[in-house]
Structures are given as C-alpha cells and as structure tokens.
Amino acid sequence: xxxxxxxxxxxxxxxxxxxxxxxxxxxxxxxxxxxxxxxxxxxxxxxxxxxxxxxxxxxxxxxxxxxxxxxxxxxxxxxxxxxxxxxxxxxxxxxxxxxxxxxxxxxxxxx
Amino acid sequence: xxxxxxxxxxxxxxxxxxxxxxxxxxxxxxxxxxxxxxxxxxxxxxxxxxxxxxxxxxxxxxxxxxxxxxxxxxxxxxxxxxxxxxxxxxxxxxxxxxxxxxxxxxxxxxxxx
Numbered sequence: 001x002x003x004x005x006x007x008x009x010x011x012x013x014x015x016x017x018x019x020x021x022x023x024x025x026x027x028x029x030x031x032x033x034x035x036x037x038x039x040x041x042x043x044x045x046x047x048x049x050x051x052x053x054x055x056x057x058x059x060x061x062x063x064x065x066x067x068x069x070x071x072x073x074x075x076x077x078x079x080x081x082x083x084x085x086x087x088x089x090x091x092x093x094x095x096x097x098x099x100x101x102x103x104x105x106x107x108x109x110x111x
Numbered sequence: 112x113x114x115x116x117x118x119x120x121x122x123x124x125x126x127x128x129x130x131x132x133x134x135x136x137x138x139x140x141x142x143x144x145x146x147x148x149x150x151x152x153x154x155x156x157x158x159x160x161x162x163x164x165x166x167x168x169x170x171x172x173x174x175x176x177x178x179x180x181x182x183x184x185x186x187x188x189x190x191x192x193x194x195x196x197x198x199x200x201x202x203x204x205x206x207x208x209x210x211x212x213x214x215x216x217x218x219x220x221x222x223x224x
Contacts, residue, residue: 004154031210042216043200050210058211090154097142097162097204100212102155 001026004103006091012109013081021076021106023091029101031094032074033058034066036087037105043090049074081110113138113205117215124191125223132186132218134201139182142204146175146186149198149217158199159186163206191222 007022025032033048035058045058049068063085065077074093078085086109094100114137124130134144143162147155159168159175161184167176174187188195198219202212 033211040216043214045211048210092155099157099160100145100202101157102147104154 003027004091004093004101006089006103006106008106009104010107012111013078014111015081015083017081019078019081021078021089021091021108023074023076023103024072025074025091025093025101026072027093027095027101028071029093029095030071031096031100032068033092034064034074034076035090035092036060037090038087046076046089078108083110086110113141113203113213115201115203115213115215117199117201117218119218120216121219121221123221123223126191126193128191128222129187129189130191130220132188132199132220134184134186134215136182136184136203136213138205139179140206141179142206144175144177144184144201144203145212146173146184147200147202149200151197155200188220191220193222193224196220196222 004025030051034046035043037043044060046064047066049055052071055066089106091103092100116135145160146158149155161168161177172189177184198217200217202214
C-alpha cells in the first residue's frame with residue numbers, strides 16, 4: 001500500500017492564483033481530512049469528509065473548497081490564493097475509530 | 112470545546128535516559144487518544160492509539176497510558192536514543208459522533224548523544 005499520497009510536495013503561487021492540492025489513499029478509508037500546520041498554531045482542520053459525496057467544514061475553511069467524488073481522492077482547492085495561506089498542508093485518512101494516517105505534506109508559499 | 116495541552120513545549124535529555132511526555136485534555140468524553148511523531152519537514156507518523164476503554168498501549172520502547180477521568184495521557188520512552196529526536200503530538204477523538212481529532216501543539220524532544 002502507498003498509504004496517503006499528496007502532490008505536489010512544494011508549490012509557489014502568486015496572490016490571486018488558484019490551484020488544487022491532490023490527496024489520495026489506497027486503504028479504502030471512509031474518513032479523509034485536510035489540515036494546515038503553521039508555527040505556533042499547531043494543526044488546524046480545514047475540511048473533512050466521512051465518505052464519498054459528503055464533506056464538511058473544519059476550523060478554518062474560508063478560502064478553500066473540497067469535493068469527494070470517490071473514496072480514494074480528496075482534493076483541496078484554493079480559490080484565490082492569499083499570503084495568509086502560506087503553510088504546510090497535510091491530508092489524512094482513517095477507518096472508523098482506528099488510527100489516522102497522514103500524507104507527507106505540501107509546502108505552499110503565496111507571494 | 113475540547114482543548115489539548117502538551118507540556119513542556121520542548122525537552123532536551125541525554126542519550127539513554129527514560130522520559131515521559133505529557134498530554135492533557137479538558138473534556139473527558141473521548142473515544143480514543145493517539146500519539147504521533149513528526150520529524151522536521153515530514154508528515155505525522157502514528158505511534159500508538161489508545162481506546163477510551165484501555166489503560167495503556169505498548170510498542171517497543173514506547174508505552175502510552177490513558178487516565179480518561181483525569182484528562183491525562185503520558186508517553187513513556189525508555190532508553191532514549193538520538194533517533195528519537197522529533198516533535199511528539201497527541202490528539203483526541205471525542206464521543207458523540209464527532210469525527211474530528213483535536214491536536215495538542217506538541218513537545219519537541221532532543222536526545223543528545
């Protein structure tokens with residue numbers, strides 16, 4: 001199993017540009033989520049999904065969109081990038097009440 | 112609202128020492144608690160998961176305990192090694208259908224040779 005994969009690893013955007021961070025898992029997990037990690041702020045939940053076709057907002061959803069058309073994929077879209085969205089983004093997945101697994105992260109810089 | 116605290120924020124120990132990392136949470140209505148390790152520039156790696164009905168879990172030199180009623184968990188690392196240097200995070204999953212994990216901000220551990 002590849003586990004949770006994320007692409008790209010690094011990305012630089014200009015303010016106002018849009019992009020999609022990709023996340024995929026091959027463990028047939030129903031629950032997937034996106035976090036951002038910033039120094040001093042810890043991990044903050046952006047959006048999550050409990051299954052295909054079902055998504056919900058986390059703590060910091062503004063400026064981000066998600067969709068879940070398949071069990072495997074959970075892309076995160078930045079609609080109009082802002083410098084405040086400079087961060088490290090992690091995707092995670094789990095099955096029910098079992099262990100949560102994280103991807104390697106995407107480092108995003110918005111200039 | 113659940114809050115998770117990890118104290119200290121940073122810890123430096125000599126190699127070979129046994130050490131304890133602490134995690135406390137404000138709402139004892141949790142389903143489980145998970146300990147993670149994060150190396151610099153990397154993602155989070157799951158170390159141990161303790162269900163609310165369990166008192167402890169062990170994996171190699173790691174032992175995690177859970178006292179749900181007092182809102183505390185500890186991660187015990189035996190015979191620490193420089194390779195144990197990393198940031199350790201704990202996260203709790205609440206009861207009542209909540210799917211979210213609430214994370215502490217982590218303890219940065221440095222094991223000196």
